[in-house]
Amino acid sequence: MISYALVGTNDIAKASAFYDxxxxxxxxxxxxxxxxxxxxxxxxxxxxxFGVTPPYDGNPACVGNGTMISLTARDKAxxxxxxxxxxxxxxxxxxxxxxxxxxxxNVYAAYFRDLDxxxxxxxxxxx
Numbered sequence: 001m002i003s004y005a006l007v008g009t010n011d012i013a014k015a016s017a018f019y020d021x022x023x024x025x026x027x028x029x030x031x032x033x034x035x036x037x038x039x040x041x042x043x044x045x046x047x048x049x050f051g052v053t054p055p056y057d058g059n060p061a062c063v064g065n066g067t068m069i070s071l072t073a074r075d076k077a078x079x080x081x082x083x084x085x086x087x088x089x090x091x092x093x094x095x096x097x098x099x100x101x102x103x104x105x106n107v108y109a110a111y112f113r114d115l116d117x118x119x120x121x122x123x124x125x126x127x
Contacts, residue, residue: 004040005069006051007118008061012037015052018089018115023050025082026071052114063117070121076108082122083110090115 009015016039020030023041031040031049036056042049050071055061073079080097087093095111100123109123 002048004042004049004051006038006053007069007114007116007120008055008063009052009116010054010061011116012039012052012054014115015039018091019050019052021089022082022085022091025078025085026073061116063113063119068111068119068121070109070123073122073124076124079108079110079122079124083112086112086114086120086122094119 016030019039019041023029026043028041028043028050031042031045033039034053036054038051038053040049040051050069071082073082076097083097091112091114093111094113095109097108097110100107100109105125106127107123107125109121111119111121113119
């Protein structure tokens, strides 16, 4: 089970402003900021959470080739609104909301990149 996921940034002020505006779409809030300025978001400390951080090693952040973090939506409408909000905040399209995979999987998802180019997905699985 995943306890948290992080993406890197080279501009923590810009990235945290993006996620401060985006994460409330999922009901998530800023949980804390650590000693190097990493900002963490979630539904509470007893649930998996998400963070954006300058790299701990001091080298520039870069996107992972093949790396993607997926966030869970409560329904298809939330997939649509979260994706639209990400794009309105300057994120870029990587796949508009719609059904994915075989019909029987009943997956509805959208894909975007944040301001640093990190790839994220928002999805709803099931009815």
